Amino acid sequence: MADTAAVPEVRQLDSIIVRFAGDSGDGMQLTGDRFTNASAVFGNDLSTLPEFPAEIRAPQGTLAGVSAFQVQVSDHDITTPGDAPNVLIAMNPAALKKELHRLEPGGTIIVNEDAFEDRNLAKAGYDETPLEDGSLDAYTMFKVPMTSLTKEVCKDIGVKPRDAERSKNFFALGLVSWLYTRPVEPTLDWIKAKFGRQELVAAANTAAFNAGHAFGETAEYFDVTYEVRPAKLQPGVYTNINGNTALSWGLIAAGQLAKLPIFLGSYPITPASDILHELSKHKNFGVRTLQAEDEIAAVGSALGAAYGGHLGITATSGPGIALKGETIGLAVSLELPLIVIDIQRGGPSTGLPTKTEASDLLMAMYGRHGESPIPIVAAYTASQCFHAAIEAARIALKYRTPVMLLSDGYLANGTEPWRLPDVESLDEIDVQFATATNAVDAEGNAVFHPYVRDPETLARPWAIPGTPELMHRIGGIEKEDGTGNISYDPENHQRMTDLRAAKIAGIANDIPPTMMAGDVDDADLLVLGWGSTWGSITSGMKRARAEGNKVAHAHLTHINPFPADLGDVLARYPRVIVPEMNMGQLSKLVRAEFLVDATAVTKVKGQPFTAAEIHEAILENIDD
Amino acid sequence: MADTAAVPEVRQLDSIIVRFAGDSGDGMQLTGDRFTNASAVFGNDLSTLPEFPAEIRAPQGTLAGVSAFQVQVSDHDITTPGDAPNVLIAMNPAALKKELHRLEPGGTIIVNEDAFEDRNLAKAGYDETPLEDGSLDAYTMFKVPMTSLTKEVCKDIGVKPRDAERSKNFFALGLVSWLYTRPVEPTLDWIKAKFGRQELVAAANTAAFNAGHAFGETAEYFDVTYEVRPAKLQPGVYTNINGNTALSWGLIAAGQLAKLPIFLGSYPITPASDILHELSKHKNFGVRTLQAEDEIAAVGSALGAAYGGHLGITATSGPGIALKGETIGLAVSLELPLIVIDIQRGGPSTGLPTKTEASDLLMAMYGRHGESPIPIVAAYTASQCFHAAIEAARIALKYRTPVMLLSDGYLANGTEPWRLPDVESLDEIDVQFATATNAVDAEGNAVFHPYVRDPETLARPWAIPGTPELMHRIGGIEKEDGTGNISYDPENHQRMTDLRAAKIAGIANDIPPTMMAGDVDDADLLVLGWGSTWGSITSGMKRARAEGNKVAHAHLTHINPFPADLGDVLARYPRVIVPEMNMGQLSKLVRAEFLVDATAVTKVKGQPFTAAEIHEAILENIDD
Amino acid sequence: MTDIVVPETTKADWTSDQEPRWCPGCGDYSILTALQMMMPDLGLRREDTVFISGIGCAARFPYYMNTYGIHSIHGRSPAIATGLAMARPDLNIFVIGGDGDMLSIGGNHLIHSLRRNVNLTILLFNNQIYGLTKGQYSPTSEIGKITKSTPIGSLDEPFNPVSVALGAEASFVARTHDMDRAHMQEMMRRAFEHQGSSLVEVFQNCNVFNDGAFAAITKKANRDEMLIPLRQGEQIRFGADNEHGVVFGADGRATVVDVADVDESQILVHDESRRDASLAFALSRLSSGPYEPTPVGIFRAVDRPEYAAEASKQLAFAQEQSGPADLRALLHSHQTWEV
């Protein structure tokens, strides 16, 4: 334990990984968020990973109630929230007990000493306090009586002790901000903006924050502080964003780019609800939202809106997709544009609602009866969710098809700095409603046939109600090619099935080639990824390459159809591994399609891969 | 056209294919059924294919309203209803128009001449009557005024002409029975049994049938009659059965063999409804049925019953399975036995409700969110549905898992003679409910842990309410290994996911090896099939082998997991083709699993493969 | 709807080129005819009109209307229609389905669209049976019904669709039957004119699987004694000579009486516009099935804000508050920094 009295040394680091952990009621998410923001404004690159229990507020002080927030802050480009934290802030015994195993060997622990009293220790399952029994000797530990110090400063400004206690997270934030020489203004400004109207709360939080900061400075307790210089990021205006917000903004952007009003039918579910919340805020963009009675109504209403000429969207998580299958199948048959968003979480069944996983891919591909292919777009970083949403909309609108847009809990809640795109740089999405008849009937009259296709895209016309002369009826029963009338004809069914398949397969020619990185031209191993593993793969591969290994990285943003060059890409490398947060779903698709012996590297622990895990998988597979 | 006056010659045939076609209101299904039954009782082998429109009664006289029934009757073992009929009975112009293309070149047409009047011709889209314009010269045609002759004989017994007209199908049946020297007693007995209470109807039908028979005998119109000798079938007691009945009886048998009451929760849907109908009839077997408010309630109620210790079953078709996905996922998580039956039909969406297809396989595999593997059993002939149901129950009960049992519209409605199994020969299904605690808690108390597994099967105990001391709570949230308490622990989730996967994978050791036929030891081509293609493959392969080709046939009755030897089987043959009534679903699974270049031979026309199509596919693939 | 003069139409204009595929004699034909004949009176454009249905015999309806239409999936039509109505408040949307479609698998969507009061004209063809799947009992079938799925008789208490709707806060609920074209047309017209969700239960004969289910009350000869017409502002009376009537006791009970037996002024005067739904509910309980005197007509018709219009107002309000769509501003709306 450090106890010297010198002016602390300032040590330069190229990156730090900080993990805040405490009871669900302790405000750890907010604390982490603020620390992140201050770092962002300071100019660091960063990446975050919030983790919280499924309960609104699990029993106080228990392991089940621990809420944590990890952030990596860096002076260079990073892609993950980091593997093992350098420092763990533990606000109570349960947090220490539950989170300690993550800490790097010899890492730093800062505990709220006040919380380590008998009741809390018992709740966390400690027989005696770990602060004194030597069990933590391998770590650098700082014991800070945060609760009492916070109460102390709050007394002066007239805040009752009970209320003051709630500000202890700002004490912790102040202390850690000092330790890592973070700027204080962004936090103080934020407190003012957020709690301005509740004067006492604002005052308490400010006082606690300042006290924490001052404690670091004056307590002569810490012998070193750290600094992480701003990252050399591409010039531009940045904002710190999580995946769900980026995705929502992408949907709004898509509406603007396509000049279409937006309709979102959704039913709340973790971790997708925030898309409903975010879109509901922006009705001035011509966004209509319906909190439907269930997921089936949600997708049904979106499909109804699509029939009416809106950009129809539904957003949910795994259990909701399982319910929407039949209606998505109807959308396949009706050939109407529709965006179906799955923010994946741990399954099966209710599973781990607040934890990440990417195990809905095969459901996205096949979770409907009959032959009902749909395109799948997968987002791969928090900020890229913006572009993924636009891409999903582009495909849906151009090909008149439901599109599955996959994200996951990690992308949804994790944040990263995002260099804001120039709005003018975004491509418009050209949408033409049908306005005229397109066929001639037996009697020579001009008529409208809803299933006459564009020869290039194979898309059928989108004739919306209100358009004179184009009245038509469509349904889920097999339709005659062209006319759209009900048809039970065997040959027609084969033809329509082939056409629906060809339409989706043809999209391969309209999407970018496989996204490649690393030793593209000459690698001994290809890491094939999709979705949120991008960050971990990038970091893990960097380590492997730094050791001289030749590794390439292919990342799929489109899973159905695959990019046209994927077969060639796979054939170029002697070995292929596929890290996935499931039991090997993409690898199944790739093996079936290309007969390539792709090895799945799987993880279903509710957490993203660490860079170390990817690194290890590369080494394991490159050797043998 | 034949018009001689000699006593008709009796020609021996080894098999005949007869197709009855008429308006939906003409009773063609019944006619076909009776013809089949008479042949069955006569001792032939046979196989049938009913085909009818999705409407209850589509507009009379139209193409859309045509209902048809095809049967192959044979003196040897057959496996399909035959490809091209030798004779087509067309009760009206629409039937002729719609069905003619199926008839073998030079085949025989028997028409109800009375129906070929202007209105009917127009409705069928004939400009002039095809009976006179020479367009049918390539066929042997018999024009019989069935309606008027039927009215004629009915007048004598006091039946009004309007009512009499309804008996014309019995006239047709009598005529065809004569033509093929079928026994008449079974039909006459049946009429008596069926219409006994409606005396006039019985009399009219009997009169019409006799008149049709007599017409053949006396009209000196036919110069040849045919005989198909009884087949040399294995000795035993036979009954003619369709797949849905066999499947229902299999479920009842499973209940008896497992000594469990049965609960079926179901919502009507074509072609699965008959399972609900059939099971509802047998409440004396301890069968409870619930016509639920929808498919979700249907599977939910079955799961609730399973929790209570019943053999829980739900039966539906594709759209229903799409709705049940979330609840099946819950069953995966709860690890309770459950049988989910999918009688597949043409998709996507409402698709072709009355037509067959086998395109739900990948949904059966993957139609749930998260990692939720379930075993899949697929029936392959109508009568074998009986055993498939028992096998699905065995696996569900032994491994405490939902099992998907796949059948399809072709199996469901098609019939074949079934040599009834000796009831004593059926293996009992050993089901043990938990009765005692199985763990000890921290304080040393005996407790019950619902997720302690049988080390061999990995099944968890089935402790049903009412059992003292075993009270426990289970749910869809991830559970702690052993105790079953809610757990968000990362390692535990991985372990439970692995365990669930291992449990299902382990079933491979408890199922028969791949079912093989043909040139097993030395073939140039393997035909890999699953489900109802068995009959077509068997027939098609027979032809190919008769020509000297070396072909083997592997047929899967279990698709998840695959039989343990399947990899070896596939490796043994230079080429593998997979005929499927979909766009290549099993082939995807096999390719992914074994990296074997299996070629899908696909057909989605609402009809089973013909033997000729299989034959052709074999030839095409064996050459190149 | 639009302010511009709408060209006059005829029944033929509203008839599509598809031949109905119902059984000969099915009650659906008379409902179709009634509606096709009424459409010209509503003064609508066909292109502004949409029919949405689920699955079932009834649900084939849209194919026969020369309008826009969706024959969707079983039970989901109210949900699909809700989305369309919100997206396009300018359209005239009809929702059609059977008793199975709307009350069994689709029951939840129906009650939620009723409480929301989305501008939908919902026609529920109640034949007390599953027609398309060949004759299983439905949620409106009487207890003890013998069908393929209930060979010993059904056990489920049937729903009374009018009661269900009233319990679900419906603002417009009516009942009619397929044997009285004029009455059907009046109900449909009133339902259409209602701003919000309107439910019309139409007793419909399925002559193949449930023939005569309503004959005891809808056959011409029985109507006088068995149908209780509800007429706004008029006493609720029926019988060949209006000799029966409905009275309300202080104990909260509605009963059918012979007018001769009571003070005539006690006979209840029907008021469909009463905010409180209890009167309408009590009327819906007068009959427990189509074998007792059964009210037909409009049980309830009250004004409530229409959902899609209110939703549109929120869009306008949001524009007032936050200004017009500005994508750049949105992207810059969180804390930003420059590098």
Place this chain on the structure above:
Amino acid sequence: MTDIVVPETTKADWTSDQEPRWCPGCGDYSILTALQMMMPDLGLRREDTVFISGIGCAARFPYYMNTYGIHSIHGRSPAIATGLAMARPDLNIFVIGGDGDMLSIGGNHLIHSLRRNVNLTILLFNNQIYGLTKGQYSPTSEIGKITKSTPIGSLDEPFNPVSVALGAEASFVARTHDMDRAHMQEMMRRAFEHQGSSLVEVFQNCNVFNDGAFAAITKKANRDEMLIPLRQGEQIRFGADNEHGVVFGADGRATVVDVADVDESQILVHDESRRDASLAFALSRLSSGPYEPTPVGIFRAVDRPEYAAEASKQLAFAQEQSGPADLRALLHSHQTWEV
């Protein structure tokens, strides 16, 4: 239930070893306590008792009961419970869920289990909000509710759960609130004793996302004036001195009056057992939300055949008719022939 003497139990016997995971101060705690304290009075065996829930805060309930239990999936508990009740009519089955679970996604299963009258004791914890998903409005939230999903206010007319249940033919419907343990226990006990589906709406405070939603009527100080207790066979009166009452007009309208203003004998006498549901329905309409005088107690409790028992009778009947299970006879039941 069984005839054999059931050992006496205590609250502790009914309490599982799992610590409740609700927010401190949540109304769910008092409901749990009330129920755990009441269970011993019912004279049941724990092993014969099953709690089934969906998903939501309320739906965590089964974990805390030392009985059998399923924490199932969102909205489906009535369906799962129906299967269990039919399979095992010997069990005591409680179904627990929130307003979202039971009235939004699960609305259809709820109304169908009510009409069927399956022997389930259904407790609906109505907090007028989605708790577990962190505060979206629910089908019982008041119009204009500002939540995360309705930043400008919700537009949907709320369901009145009692009205919904009555519209769906419920045979037993009651309402209580989380601030009155004795009343809760009485309602739960009566609901349990009812043979068939019984629905108890429990007003429950979600102090995190909808704090005080019911305070205007359930706070001790407000109860006299704001809760209208329904007591079988007694006049419906409330107020500190029972000075208010409910009367019924000949126009079919139920109203709250000051007793002083009317002839006291006119005050309605409550009859929960009235077959006709209209009176119960009218009482459910007295209040349009927890800000007006609101009836609590048993709205309706009538005898109707219980579903599972009837289903079992059909099994017995089938055995009488067709004899005991004989698999061989079944296989030979169609036409057979011998080769």
